[in-house]
Amino acid sequence: MVQIFTEPETISIELPNAIGLFVTPEQFEALALANPDLRLERSAQGELIVNPPTGGESGSRNLSISAQLGNWCEANEDLGEGFDSSTGFILPNGARFSPDASWVSRSRWEALTAKERKGFVPLCPDFVVELRSASDSLSTLQTKMREYIDNGARLGWLIDPQNRQVEIYRQQAEVEILINPAELSGEDVLPGFVLNLRRVWR
Secondary structure: OEEEEOOOOEEEEOOHHHOOOEOOHHHHHHHHHHOOOOEEEEOOOOEEEEEOOOOHHHHHHHHHHHHHHHHHHHHOOOOEEEEOOOOOEEOOOOOEEOOOEEEEEHHHHHOOOHHHHHOOEOOOOOEEEEEOOOOOOHHHHHHHHHHHHHOOOOEEEEEEOOOOEEEEEEOOOOOEEEEOOOEEEOOOOOOOOEEEOHHHHO
16 A cells, blocks of 8 residues: 555555556556556556546536536437546657546447447547646646647646636647636537536636
């Protein structure tokens, strides 16, 4: 067992066969299976990232975002599949990330085999959301958002309740920063989807 020191708490995780803090893809999968209650991620360089459980405020905000995206997905299921924060994706550069909410177009999802759909999904989502919690470094999340875009995401939202702002990431475009927006548009990636931010800002 190894203890990972994070803000604001210490987390103990089980490391099968004395895995270190830099792990191979195979070791990461074994580690994730041994610790199903933790949100684990792996950088493209192989660094293990442990995300502690969210606090009450972040959990409530994320539920609102996921519920709204889920409702849109149910009404537009022919367009693609939506996913919650427990879903892991293998990006083309080898990183294994779990965005707070995400969506994959129907054609890309159906191109996957049944086995690929059951495990870590081997693609970068078309749409990703990262919600900043009190313990998250803004610069770290910004780097992560750029990594999503570099690996094929078409639209990404970095929602920052601490500063009441949203950073919008798009392919071949500068990052757009919105201050205290009331809602966000899914644009042509999620046609007709509008995220109401009232519960996120409260």
